[in-house]
Amino acid sequence: MTTFTQQSTLGQQQARPQLPTLPTGWPIGSYESYEQAQRAVDHLAGADFPVTDVTIVGVEPMLVERIAGKMSWGRVLGNAATSGAMFGLFLGLVLSMVNPGAGLVPIVIGVVAGLGINLALGSLGYAASRNKRGFVSQSQLVARRYDVLSQPRNAEKGRALLADLAARSAFIH
Template identity: 50%
Template sequence: MTNPMRPAMPGLPTKPQGWPVGSYDTYEQAQRAVDYLSDNEFQVEKITIVGVDLMQVEKVLGRLTWGKVVGGGLVSGAWLGLFFGLLVSLFVTNSDIWVPIVYGLIAGMVFGVISTAIPYAATRGQRDFSSTMQLVAGRYDVLCEPDSAERARDMLAKLAL
């Protein structure tokens, strides 16, 4: 049981508080509603936007092959190696500043190929595709502290989305 006189520890998740004053299909609509309240001098510190019915959505981007894995490792490693090579070349006193850049580029490419090939080989064909993940909500509720909820609801009733 929490002590009402002691504030919650920062960083710990807390259940959102307030009364619902609006419900929207997209985050942009909920954001627009809060912006409308702000534009009309409402104390938006009393508002919380809550994503409800959360879903994890994985969008498949394409098939992975050894060529794509090695190529991606080469490119990302080359960029990293080039960066470190350029950084080291700033501190080289002789006239041959290209040596650390070339060594950095080659070392980065080797590191990039190794760091992508080993995890791909470890999957043994169980995940031969690339994808991105997103957390999305089925709807977005706008909550307001009880002392101002009626006013917020009345104001949002005038907003045409």
């Protein structure tokens, strides 16, 4: 959900933090995707419409979790080894720049230490939660539809501009 915020001038602090509020305004368009709603607001901005009066509202939000794969010991250890070695390499490079006479010793120690520590931590974490979740996923918040709202003083003009956009889009397709 989008909320209106007040911008303060440079050096001037707001008296209180902005709290989430319900959106206000009249609906001037409704779209199946956020991309379409963005395109509508871009169209309004291109027509010199006061877009500061506009809000995009996701209606009927859903949390979508897409499964990326099965979690296994091999995957856990491989990811832990890779990230640990990269972090250790970074630390080793930094230490070797600080002490140029040390040669490759800080780099090797950094890689080995990063690899070992991350493998141990990754193994412990996976062993502790193995029975709870056997897969890797990515979550995303989406909405069933996206409404574009405008403050009443400009709502009719906004509806007309978006109707023009819809008519041109229908003509092109």
